[in-house]
Amino acid sequence: MTFRSMIGRPSALLPVALSLAALATIVVQVATHGVAPQPDEGAAAHIFQLLMVAQVPIVVFFALKWIPRDPLRAAQVLAIQVAAILVAFAPVYILRW
Numbered sequence: 001m002t003f004r005s006m007i008g009r010p011s012a013l014l015p016v017a018l019s020l021a022a023l024a025t026i027v028v029q030v031a032t033h034g035v036a037p038q039p040d041e042g043a044a045a046h047i048f049q050l051l052m053v054a055q056v057p058i059v060v061f062f063a064l065k066w067i068p069r070d071p072l073r074a075a076q077v078l079a080i081q082v083a084a085i086l087v088a089f090a091p092v093y094i095l096r097w
Contacts, residue, residue, distance in 0.1 A: 003073050011062040012077045015055040019084035022051040026091045035095050045097075052088065055081075 006012055029044040038045075059081055066074035091097075 001070055001073065003076060006066065006070065006073050007077055007080070009062075011058055011065065012081070015058050015062070015081045016084045018051045018055045018058075019081075019088040022048045022088040023091070025051065026088075030091075030095075037095075037097060048088075048092075052085070055085065 025044050025048050029042075059078070062081075063074065063078060066077070
């Protein structure tokens with residue numbers, strides 16, 4: 001299986017899309033309310049948390065299914081998924097939310 005066909009699988013692509021949606025949630029929050037910490041967690045924080053947690057079972061499923069079949073390409077896709085997760089968490093860390 002080629003890398004292109006593997007990254008096109010829903011279990012490979014969905015975690016990246018969820019990470020990008022979580023990042024978009026942060027961008028919208030910053031654009032509408034600024035970077036100051038809010039007095040309590042709002043809807044944006046809950047949406048971010050749900051999007052990030054929803055990725056876990058999908059990533060585990062992908063790893064369990066594809067690492068035994070094609071370890072090199074699966075590791076490449078997992079690296080992309082982890083990078084997307086780190087990119088989504090970066091603003092939270094930088095802004096100390």
